[in-house]
Amino acid sequence: MLSASDLRKGLKVQIDGSPYIVTDFEFSKPGKGQALYRCKMRNMISGNQLVKTYRSNDKFEKAELDERKMQFLYNQGEEFHFMDTDNYEQLSLTKDQMGDNINYLLENMDVEVLFFDGKPIDITIPTFVNLTVTKADPWAKGDTSGNDTKPITVQTGYELQVPPFVEEGDKIQIDTRTGQYVTRVKE
Amino acid sequence: MRAAFFRCIRSFFYDQGFLEVDTPLRQPVYLPESNIVPIASEGQYLQTSPELCMKRLLAQGCDKIFQLSHCFRKGELGRLHLEEFQLLEWYRTGCDYTQLMTDCQALLRFLHATLNSYLASTYASDDKALFAGIDLTARWQKLTVADAFAQYSPIPLKTALDTGSFDEILSEFVEPRLGTDVPVFLYDYPHQLASLARKSTSQPSIAERFELYIKGVELANGFSELTDELEQRRRFEEEITAIHLHCGRNVVMPERFLRDLGKLQEAAGIALGVDRLFMLARNCTNITSAVSFAPEDF
Numbered sequence: 001m002l003s004a005s006d007l008r009k010g011l012k013v014q015i016d017g018s019p020y021i022v023t024d025f026e027f028s029k030p031g032k033g034q035a036l037y038r039c040k041m042r043n044m045i046s047g048n049q050l051v052k053t054y055r056s057n058d059k060f061e062k063a064e065l066d067e068r069k070m071q072f073l074y075n076q077g078e079e080f081h082f083m084d085t086d087n088y089e090q091l092s093l094t095k096d097q098m099g100d101n102i103n104y105l106l107e108n109m110d111v112e113v114l115f116f117d118g119k120p121i122d123i124t125i126p127t128f129v130n131l132t133v134t135k136a137d138p139w140a141k142g143d144t145s146g147n148d149t150k151p152i153t154v155q156t157g158y159e160l161q162v163p164p165f166v167e168e169g170d171k172i173q174i175d176t177r178t179g180q181y182v183t184r185v186k187e
Numbered sequence: 188m189r190a191a192f193f194r195c196i197r198s199f200f201y202d203q204g205f206l207e208v209d210t211p212l213r214q215p216v217y218l219p220e221s222n223i224v225p226i227a228s229e230g231q232y233l234q235t236s237p238e239l240c241m242k243r244l245l246a247q248g249c250d251k252i253f254q255l256s257h258c259f260r261k262g263e264l265g266r267l268h269l270e271e272f273q274l275l276e277w278y279r280t281g282c283d284y285t286q287l288m289t290d291c292q293a294l295l296r297f298l299h300a301t302l303n304s305y306l307a308s309t310y311a312s313d314d315k316a317l318f319a320g321i322d323l324t325a326r327w328q329k330l331t332v333a334d335a336f337a338q339y340s341p342i343p344l345k346t347a348l349d350t351g352s353f354d355e356i357l358s359e360f361v362e363p364r365l366g367t368d369v370p371v372f373l374y375d376y377p378h379q380l381a382s383l384a385r386k387s388t389s390q391p392s393i394a395e396r397f398e399l400y401i402k403g404v405e406l407a408n409g410f411s412e413l414t415d416e417l418e419q420r421r422r423f424e425e426e427i428t429a430i431h432l433h434c435g436r437n438v439v440m441p442e443r444f445l446r447d448l449g450k451l452q453e454a455a456g457i458a459l460g461v462d463r464l465f466m467l468a469r470n471c472t473n474i475t476s477a478v479s480f481a482p483e484d485f
Binding site: 005026027028029030031032033034035036038053056057 | 220222223262263264265266267268353354355357358359362380381382398405408433
């Protein structure tokens with residue numbers, strides 16, 4: 001059991017049978033009053049936000065979560081299929097569960113699949129991924145419009161802003177936490 | 188600047204004829220308050236405030252005393268809380284809590300003026316103003332707890348007290364609205380929320396206690412001291428029972444404190460969070476920016 005004083009950003013707790021992650025946390029204690037722990041939490045399955053204030057005597061069940069390394073195979077419409085390379089077990093997640101991750105996912109990519117109560121609920125992909133630029137307007141030399149970025153599309157269909165020197169066919173590194181361009185990668 | 192700030196505080200109290208005192212940080216007993224948890228140290232406790240010793244000094248004959256001391260409260264860690272923090276406490280005999288409000292005004296105005304001229308002589312003029320956005324020289328606001336609830340709370344004060352949600356309402360709906368342009372004294376607390384304060388003679392349901400707020404930050408807690416030994420013993424007994432029931436801790440009755448309290452005439456005392464005051468003076472929003480070493484610096 002966890003108590004309110006264990007609450008902190010990133011802690012995963014179980015509320016009414018669902019796993020929640022604490023996304024924001026503030027301790028307050030009005031003069032001579034009780035300690036209050038105000039939390040913003042996200043339901044790790046539905047994505048719903050929850051704001052709640054707890055007191056020191058409140059108790060929590062830790063959310064039992066497992067992670068397994070799996071390989072992305074392919075997607076069929078809204079279903080994304082993964083395989084455990086040790087025992088060849090396969091499973092799928094929905095597009096909603098995948099969230100922004102679909103922007104960076106390539107076939108055969110190794111990811112961590114998160115399980116709650118034996119069911120897959122989320123994946124964690126590498127922080128940096130290298131993707132090929134499939135569409136980019138050429139850089140007009142002498143462009144003095146003052147724009148120091150331009151929009152491009154990478155092989156997953158994801159669009160982002162990059163410096164003007166990036167060209168079609170280049171491989172670029174993207175930070176999957178922010179979705180932003182990091183650098184151009186040499187083959 | 189931090190050094191100048193502390194020097195200013197001391198010179199304010201010296202100028203007013205206060206005696207600076209120095210009491211032990213580690214003591215075998217503490218005042219039983221159910222919402223404050225002390226940190227144990229080799230069978231004794233680090234002080235949660237210098238209140239116990241300072242009131243005993245008053246009872247033994249001091250009349251105007253102040254102290255700057257480090258205090259420790261277990262598990263208090265947040266934007267405005269550190270487990271180790273510094274309190275400025277001062278006590279006076281022969282007066283009630285209204286005198287302490289006057290002291291607060293005088294102290295903060297003195298600090299503001301003195302530090303401003305110090306800054307002007309030391310740093311380039313681009314240094315930001317102290318207490319930006321707060322007018323310390325204007326008339327400070329006074330608001331009773333009852334009026335504050337009537338204005339800001341979604342539920343009546345009585346309901347909040349009956350349902351035990353006073354603290355939640357206060358921190359969510361009331362505090363953020365206090366002291367946005369001038370400092371505010373929130374005063375006259377329901378008596379059950381002030382275990383060491385004297386009840387008002389004209390209105391026994393309230394205690395002569397106040398809190399000072401600036402920019403929604405609770406800065407100081409002052410009250411007319413309860414000097415009735417028997418009444419204090421009865422309140423401590425309730426606290427000790429509540430602490431044992433909710434936290435399983437056994438608290439020893441501070442007998443010698445009670446004995447001295449019986450000798451005390453009318454008095455008033457206040458605790459002001461100096462880290463928070465310094466934070467506000469510098470226009471910061473996190474207490475860690477006001478101390479030399481925050482927990483994460485180790």
